Amino acid sequence: DAGVIQSPRHEVTEMGQEVTLRCKPISGHDYLFWYRQTMMRGLELLIYFNNNVPIDDSGMPEDRFSAKMPNASFSTLKIQPSEPRDSAVYFCASTSGTGRSEQYFGPGTRLTVT
Amino acid sequence: AQSVTQLGSHVSVSEGALVLLRCNYSSSVPPYLFWYVQYPNQGLQLLLKYTTGATLVKGINGFEAEFKKSETSFHLTKPSAHMSDAAEYFCAVRVSGGYNKLIFGAGTRLAVHP
Numbered sequence: 001d002a003g004v005i006q007s008p009r010h011e012v013t014e015m016g017q018e019v020t021l022r023c024k025p026i027s028g029h030d031y032l033f034w035y036r037q038t039m040m041r042g043l044e045l046l047i048y049f050n051n052n053v054p055i056d057d058s059g060m061p062e063d064r065f066s067a068k069m070p071n072a073s074f075s076t077l078k079i080q081p082s083e084p085r086d087s088a089v090y091f092c093a094s095t096s097g098t099g100r101s102e103q104y105f106g107p108g109t110r111l112t113v114t
Numbered sequence: 115a116q117s118v119t120q121l122g123s124h125v126s127v128s129e130g131a132l133v134l135l136r137c138n139y140s141s142s143v144p145p146y147l148f149w150y151v152q153y154p155n156q157g158l159q160l161l162l163k164y165t166t167g168a169t170l171v172k173g174i175n176g177f178e179a180e181f182k183k184s185e186t187s188f189h190l191t192k193p194s195a196h197m198s199d200a201a202e203y204f205c206a207v208r209v210s211g212g213y214n215k216l217i218f219g220a221g222t223r224l225a226v227h228p
Contacts, residue, residue, distance in 0.1 A: 004157075031213070031214045034216075042197060042220050042221060043158075043218045043221070044215075045203065045215070048213070048215060050213060055211070055213055056213075062195055077116070091157055091158070093157075093158075095214050097214075099164075100165040101214070102160040102163055103158075103214070103216060104160075105157035105158040105159070106157050107148075107156060108157050109156045110155075110157075
Protein backbone atom coordinates (compact mmCIF):
# COMPACT_ATOMS: atom_id res chain seq x y z
CA ASP A 1 0.00 0.00 0.00
CA ALA A 2 1.19 3.52 -0.76
CA GLY A 3 0.27 4.82 2.67
CA VAL A 4 -1.41 8.14 3.33
CA ILE A 5 -0.68 10.57 0.53
CA GLN A 6 -0.59 14.32 1.02
CA SER A 7 -0.10 17.10 -1.48
CA PRO A 8 1.58 19.42 -1.89
CA ARG A 9 4.57 18.60 0.32
CA HIS A 10 5.52 22.26 0.52
CA GLU A 11 3.42 25.35 0.00
CA VAL A 12 4.54 28.95 0.15
CA THR A 13 1.90 31.60 -0.22
CA GLU A 14 1.25 35.21 0.56
CA MET A 15 -1.02 36.42 3.31
CA GLY A 16 -4.60 36.65 2.16
CA GLN A 17 -4.37 33.88 -0.40
CA GLU A 18 -6.44 30.72 -0.33
CA VAL A 19 -4.59 27.51 0.45
CA THR A 20 -5.88 23.99 -0.18
CA LEU A 21 -4.20 20.94 1.27
CA ARG A 22 -5.07 17.48 0.01
CA CYS A 23 -5.10 14.03 1.52
CA LYS A 24 -5.71 10.52 0.24
CA PRO A 25 -6.18 8.04 3.10
CA ILE A 26 -5.23 4.39 3.02
CA SER A 27 -7.78 2.39 1.10
CA GLY A 28 -10.33 0.80 3.40
CA HIS A 29 -9.76 3.17 6.29
CA ASP A 30 -12.94 4.86 7.50
CA TYR A 31 -11.44 7.47 9.83
CA LEU A 32 -9.50 10.49 8.68
CA PHE A 33 -7.78 13.07 10.89
CA TRP A 34 -6.22 16.46 10.17
CA TYR A 35 -3.48 17.70 12.53
CA ARG A 36 -1.34 20.81 12.71
CA GLN A 37 2.16 20.82 14.18
CA THR A 38 4.07 23.90 15.32
CA MET A 39 6.98 24.44 17.65
CA MET A 40 4.86 26.53 19.99
CA ARG A 41 1.71 24.42 20.18
CA GLY A 42 2.95 20.94 19.32
CA LEU A 43 0.61 18.51 17.59
CA GLU A 44 -3.01 19.69 17.48
CA LEU A 45 -6.02 17.78 16.18
CA LEU A 46 -8.05 20.05 13.92
CA ILE A 47 -10.90 17.86 12.71
CA TYR A 48 -11.72 14.24 12.04
CA PHE A 49 -14.13 12.28 9.89
CA ASN A 50 -15.80 8.90 10.14
CA ASN A 51 -17.26 7.46 6.95
CA ASN A 52 -16.79 10.86 5.28
CA VAL A 53 -18.85 12.65 7.96
CA PRO A 54 -17.18 15.27 10.18
CA ILE A 55 -17.36 14.08 13.77
CA ASP A 56 -15.52 16.76 15.71
CA ASP A 57 -14.26 20.07 14.35
CA SER A 58 -13.67 21.71 17.71
CA GLY A 59 -9.96 21.97 16.98
CA MET A 60 -10.42 24.12 13.89
CA PRO A 61 -8.91 27.45 14.92
CA GLU A 62 -11.43 29.74 13.28
CA ASP A 63 -13.82 30.16 10.40
CA ARG A 64 -10.99 30.69 7.98
CA PHE A 65 -10.40 26.94 8.17
CA SER A 66 -12.68 24.42 6.52
CA ALA A 67 -12.39 20.72 5.71
CA LYS A 68 -14.31 18.41 3.45
CA MET A 69 -14.34 14.74 2.64
CA PRO A 70 -16.41 14.26 -0.52
CA ASN A 71 -15.63 10.56 -0.73
CA ALA A 72 -13.73 7.82 1.07
CA SER A 73 -10.52 8.42 -0.83
CA PHE A 74 -10.10 12.18 -0.66
CA SER A 75 -10.14 15.04 1.81
CA THR A 76 -9.20 18.70 1.68
CA LEU A 77 -8.28 21.29 4.27
CA LYS A 78 -8.75 24.85 3.10
CA ILE A 79 -7.56 28.08 4.64
CA GLN A 80 -9.11 31.27 3.31
CA PRO A 81 -7.70 33.85 3.77
CA SER A 82 -4.34 32.59 4.98
CA GLU A 83 -2.30 34.43 7.63
CA PRO A 84 1.35 34.15 8.69
CA ARG A 85 0.32 32.47 11.95
CA ASP A 86 -1.06 29.57 9.91
CA SER A 87 2.48 28.58 8.99
CA ALA A 88 2.92 25.02 10.24
CA VAL A 89 3.18 21.43 9.13
CA TYR A 90 -0.21 19.90 8.46
CA PHE A 91 -0.61 16.15 8.76
CA CYS A 92 -3.34 13.85 7.61
CA ALA A 93 -3.81 10.44 9.25
CA SER A 94 -6.17 7.55 8.71
CA THR A 95 -7.23 4.44 10.56
CA SER A 96 -9.99 1.88 10.79
CA GLY A 97 -11.61 -0.50 13.19
CA THR A 98 -12.21 -0.59 16.88
CA GLY A 99 -9.51 1.71 18.19
CA ARG A 100 -6.88 -0.93 18.64
CA SER A 101 -5.52 0.06 15.26
CA GLU A 102 -2.98 2.81 15.09
CA GLN A 103 -3.34 5.96 13.07
CA TYR A 104 -1.22 6.04 9.93
CA PHE A 105 0.26 9.44 9.20
CA GLY A 106 1.08 11.04 5.90
CA PRO A 107 4.37 12.86 5.28
CA GLY A 108 2.80 16.25 5.94
CA THR A 109 2.49 19.54 4.10
CA ARG A 110 4.79 22.32 5.22
CA LEU A 111 2.91 25.59 4.81
CA THR A 112 4.64 28.94 4.88
CA VAL A 113 2.54 32.08 4.73
CA THR A 114 4.52 35.27 4.13
CA ALA B 115 -11.18 12.61 30.39
CA GLN B 116 -7.91 11.24 29.14
CA SER B 117 -4.57 13.02 29.18
CA VAL B 118 -0.91 12.26 28.54
CA THR B 119 2.16 13.75 30.19
CA GLN B 120 5.64 13.21 28.84
CA LEU B 121 8.32 14.06 31.38
CA GLY B 122 11.26 15.81 29.78
CA SER B 123 10.96 17.66 26.51
CA HIS B 124 14.60 16.89 25.72
CA VAL B 125 16.62 13.79 26.59
CA SER B 126 20.25 13.30 25.67
CA VAL B 127 22.11 9.98 25.85
CA SER B 128 25.39 8.57 24.67
CA GLU B 129 25.49 6.01 21.91
CA GLY B 130 25.17 2.58 23.50
CA ALA B 131 23.47 3.90 26.64
CA LEU B 132 20.02 3.04 27.90
CA VAL B 133 17.16 5.09 26.51
CA LEU B 134 14.27 5.86 28.87
CA LEU B 135 11.44 8.14 27.78
CA ARG B 136 8.70 8.69 30.32
CA CYS B 137 4.98 8.78 29.72
CA ASN B 138 2.18 8.99 32.25
CA TYR B 139 -1.47 8.90 31.31
CA SER B 140 -4.81 9.61 32.85
CA SER B 141 -7.80 7.54 31.84
CA SER B 142 -11.06 6.54 33.47
CA VAL B 143 -11.26 3.39 31.35
CA PRO B 144 -8.70 0.75 30.42
CA PRO B 145 -6.42 2.65 28.07
CA TYR B 146 -5.10 1.94 24.64
CA LEU B 147 -1.60 3.43 24.54
CA PHE B 148 0.74 4.21 21.67
CA TRP B 149 4.29 5.41 21.10
CA TYR B 150 5.11 7.16 17.84
CA VAL B 151 8.43 8.38 16.47
CA GLN B 152 8.95 11.34 14.17
CA TYR B 153 12.17 11.73 12.24
CA PRO B 154 13.05 15.15 10.82
CA ASN B 155 10.75 16.27 8.02
CA GLN B 156 8.65 13.13 8.22
CA GLY B 157 5.26 12.08 9.54
CA LEU B 158 4.69 10.12 12.72
CA GLN B 159 5.42 6.40 12.62
CA LEU B 160 4.14 3.83 15.10
CA LEU B 161 6.77 2.30 17.36
CA LEU B 162 4.50 0.12 19.45
CA LYS B 163 1.09 -0.07 21.06
CA TYR B 164 -0.66 -1.56 24.06
CA THR B 165 -4.32 -2.50 23.88
CA THR B 166 -4.86 -5.59 26.02
CA GLY B 167 -2.91 -8.64 27.09
CA ALA B 168 0.80 -8.70 27.84
CA THR B 169 1.89 -5.53 29.59
CA LEU B 170 5.40 -5.59 28.13
CA VAL B 171 5.12 -4.59 24.52
CA LYS B 172 7.93 -4.88 21.98
CA GLY B 173 8.12 -2.60 19.00
CA ILE B 174 10.30 -1.79 16.07
CA ASN B 175 13.97 -0.84 16.20
CA GLY B 176 14.54 -2.58 19.54
CA PHE B 177 12.18 -0.40 21.55
CA GLU B 178 9.81 -1.71 24.18
CA ALA B 179 7.37 -0.28 26.70
CA GLU B 180 5.69 -1.59 29.80
CA PHE B 181 2.14 -0.76 30.78
CA LYS B 182 1.92 -0.28 34.54
CA LYS B 183 -1.62 0.34 35.63
CA SER B 184 -0.71 1.03 39.26
CA GLU B 185 1.65 3.78 38.19
CA THR B 186 -0.44 4.95 35.20
CA SER B 187 2.73 4.80 33.17
CA PHE B 188 3.85 3.58 29.77
CA HIS B 189 7.56 4.35 29.63
CA LEU B 190 9.55 3.64 26.47
CA THR B 191 12.96 1.97 26.71
CA LYS B 192 15.77 0.71 24.53
CA PRO B 193 18.79 -1.02 26.03
CA SER B 194 21.38 0.53 23.73
CA ALA B 195 20.94 3.80 21.88
CA HIS B 196 22.00 4.18 18.28
CA MET B 197 22.72 7.41 16.47
CA SER B 198 19.76 6.70 14.20
CA ASP B 199 17.39 6.84 17.22
CA ALA B 200 17.70 10.61 17.34
CA ALA B 201 14.16 11.83 16.73
CA GLU B 202 11.07 13.12 18.51
CA TYR B 203 8.92 10.62 20.37
CA PHE B 204 5.23 10.99 21.16
CA CYS B 205 3.12 9.05 23.62
CA ALA B 206 -0.63 8.89 22.96
CA VAL B 207 -3.77 7.51 24.57
CA ARG B 208 -7.00 6.68 22.78
CA VAL B 209 -10.01 8.66 23.86
CA SER B 210 -12.76 6.47 25.24
CA GLY B 211 -16.13 6.51 23.57
CA GLY B 212 -15.05 5.42 20.16
CA TYR B 213 -14.03 7.25 17.02
CA ASN B 214 -10.35 6.30 17.38
CA LYS B 215 -9.34 9.79 18.49
CA LEU B 216 -5.92 10.02 20.14
CA ILE B 217 -4.59 12.49 22.66
CA PHE B 218 -0.86 13.08 22.19
CA GLY B 219 1.74 14.15 24.68
CA ALA B 220 3.92 17.16 23.99
CA GLY B 221 6.75 14.99 22.71
CA THR B 222 10.29 14.24 23.83
CA ARG B 223 13.22 15.05 21.59
CA LEU B 224 15.94 12.42 21.91
CA ALA B 225 19.52 13.35 21.10
CA VAL B 226 22.19 10.66 20.80
CA HIS B 227 25.81 11.73 20.96
CA PRO B 228 28.92 9.70 20.20
